[in-house]
Amino acid sequence: MLTDPAYWSLFFLSMAAATLLPGGSELALVALLADGTRPAWALVAVATLGNVLGSLINWVLGRWLRRFVGRRWFPVTAAQLTRAEGVFTRYGAWTLLFAWVPVIGDPLTVAAGTLGVKLRVFLPLVTLGKALRYVVLAGLVGGVLG
Template sequence: MEWLLNLGYVGLFIGCCLAGSFIPVSSDVFLIGMLLAGGNAWICLIIGTIGYWIGSMTSYGIGWLGKLEWLERLKIKKTNIAKQKKYIDKYGVWVALFAWIPFLGSMSIFTLGFYKVKPKTSATLMLIGCFFRFFLWTFILKAALGELTELV
């Protein structure tokens, strides 16, 4: 995935978009790599957030279009589907705040889409959660490097 980092901000966007979907790559690696390569903290934060959010919205959209028969063909057990439904019933749209958690987030977002849980609110909470994640990583890295003034 080094070739994505060589693409600069475009590579950051693509990498974060893939990471936000079901593709098992780490958006953190792309963000930190870009920051260490001298990328502007705010530009990296915005591009990473938007890329990850679009990837998450893709998972939501696939879930929205999904059908129970498809899940059964993929050998996903009805008991797992029922567990996800209980999870969504319990926490509702707030699950979208945690879209950034690797793999678990993608599955939760897919499930929100599958059960057609408040699209606008889900999208907004996903965006907030993704921004928080990337801001936290940016803050930690810049603090470790003694470069917090770049964030002000």
């Protein structure tokens, strides 16, 4: 498994997709699942691990780089961050279960860092949400192709 470049590609694609960089990991996962040469559980685990690591990078960005918000090069706008912080204030850390949702997920994980959400809260919620997304996707692919 560690020598298979497909796993590494999926890992890094999933990690990049969860950071503030544009991209999606779902297409890569679907392609590898459709190939059928690797176990679905391993692909889901690798995609989840990479995606959670990307979200952790966002958390660190939020935690340590808040002073740069508003600068042209900073990947989250002040408006996105304010909106995400408002969601946090209203609904709490449970919103991290939705860190996988396009457009809002990345700002949510950055906001978690800026608001000082503890890693012991952040990691389980983000991991659960992202893993469930990949499990559902794998189930759908298996149902269509199986």
